[in-house]
Amino acid sequence: MGDRLAILGGKTSCLGFRAVGMDAFIANIPADAPALWEGIPKADYAVIFVTEPLYEVLLGADAGFPPRDEPVVIVIPAVAGSRGIGAATVKRMVEKAVGADIVVHE
Secondary structure (H helix, E strand, C coil): CCCEEEEEECHHHHHHHHHCCCEEEECCCHHHHHHHHHHCCHHHEEEEEEEHHHHHHHHHHCCCCCCCCCCEEEEECECCECCCHHHHHHHHHHHHHHCCCCCCCC
């Protein structure tokens, strides 16, 4: 497993992460996500952040996505706003780990 961080997303979403030293894989359109994902040297990364629009495309395109082990994939909202996918993913993972829904609903 690598020790680097990366982000896979649109240009606007990626620029701030690149400014703090993360590797950025920029998709011009969400449909570019599968080709970009395949080109990422996953062994180099501990965590790869993926914006929600690209995450949705990757889920539909690759039965092995997200990987079950490494690198860790964290879903984040794109600049355009949240679709609730990241929060729903965390909620499912917590339910699986704990066996109950303990996430506070506001």
